[in-house]
Amino acid sequence: MSSVSLLQRLVRWRPWVSRDDPKQAVKVLVTGAAGQIGYAIVAMIARGQMLGPDQPVVLHMLDLPRAADALNGVRMELIDAALPLLRGVVATSDEAEAFKGVNVAILIGGWPRKEGMKRKDLIVKNVPIYKSQASALQQHAAPNCKVLVVANPANTNALVLKEFAGGIPAKNITCLTRLDHNRALGQVAEKLNVPVGDVKNAIIWGNHSSTQFPDASHATVRTELGERPVKELVADEKWLREEFVSTVQQRGAAVIKARKLSSSLSAASAACDHIRDWVLGTPKGTWVSMGVCSDGSYGIPEGTFFSFPVTCDKGEWSIVQGLxxxxxxxxxxxxxxxxxxxxxxVAINIL
Known part of the structure; x- marks a missing residue:
């Protein structure tokens, strides 16, 4: 028996659902679930770090047929962890089954960038993948499914989804720049030797690439004297415009150089942060960075997936205006x- 057929026979675990559950389980899809980020994020989701400590979830996990055994191993570990919020696991290589009825889709799977590949080469590889997933999203996901694209080139992959999953509102398709946002907060916290939780309102503008612009000019730090601007506390414009920007832009490459593997734990944590704030709301007076479909704000062409500062309330994001x-x-x-x-x-030419 092939590993794929074995996987499809064994990994549909749907345990009983208690009548005492205060909330209906949310179906969350993770693609590329056998990979490093997927492996890190599924436990975070099942522990309530994404949707809250009282929200039951059913995990849908998708990966390629050649990863069937590894995906089944992830499924077994989830069961072995005895996670109280986990109400079921679907692990499959079939897109239709994976996307069926999902309320949240975390799209991590994609062709990875390898040594010698140009960004254009990555687009060529990933556009067909995301066109296919757009079709699955359109046909099988819940109508108001919230989508987060993690796989690079994230902004352009999100654009492909929007173009080919017309039944999903454009506002429901986003891409991950929260990792860069969190990196920016971390750099400021290290520079000022303060807890990262005291720093807020950094911004990542633009593409999830080396052209992104990490901006601390509107960020603040909580102090004993109240909130103070980062630019006043740092008092070093050269650092803010050069070292800070380049460090955040190149942090992913630095992690790869250090651990010989790409960021996984921090990426998984950032994806949880992104969805949590989107669904549960951002704290008052705080904004976060999300790659969203531009409405023309700040002169960015409408329809471009661009990272902006946003606030979230009642499951909807809004671009911060007037900065x-x-x-x-x-x-x-x-x-x-x-x-x-x-x-x-490039993407249009391929399509």
Whole structure:
């Protein structure tokens, strides 16, 4: 018997659902679930770190047929962990089964960037994958499914989903820049030697690539004297415009160099943060960075998937308006928008 047929026979675990459950279980899909980020995130989801400590979940996990054995191992570990919020596991290589009825989709699976590959090469590999997943999303997911694209090129993959999953509202398709946002908060916290929880309102503008613009000019730090601007506490414009920006932009490469593997734990944690704030809301006075479909705010072309500062309430995100953008920031934002325009042209040519 092949590993695929064995997987399809054995891994549909749907245990009883207690009549005393205060909430109906939410179906959460993770693609690329046998990979490093997938392996890290599924336990976080089942422990309530994404949707809250009292929200039951059913996990749908998708991966390629060649990863069938590894995916079954992840399923077994989830059962062995005896996670109280976990109401079921579906582990499959079939897109239709994986997407069936899901309320939240975390799309991690995609062709990885390998040594010598240009960003254009990555787009060529991933556009067909995301066109196929758009079809599965359109046909099988819940109508109001919330989608987070993690796989790179994340912004352009999200654009492909929007174009080919017309039944899913564009506002329900997002891409991950929260990892970069969290990295920015971490760099400021280290620089000022303060708890990262005291730092807020950094911004990641643009593409999830080396053209992104990490912006601390609107960020603040909680102190004994109240909230104070980061730029006043750092008092080093050169650091804020150069070292801070480049460190956040290149952090993923630095992690790969250090551990010989790409970021997984931090990426999984950021994806949980993204969905949690989207669904449960951002704290008052706080914004986060999300890659969303532009409505023309800050001069970014409408329909471009671009990272903005957003607030979330009742399951909806809104772009923070009225922030002052200086010439330096504007030039960085325009460079990232230009790159996204080029990526879109490549994707359209393929499609």
């Amino acid at each position: 002052q953008i200086d010439d330096f920031a504007r030039s960085k934002m325009e460079a990232s928008a230009s790159e996204l325009k080029e990526e879109k042209a």
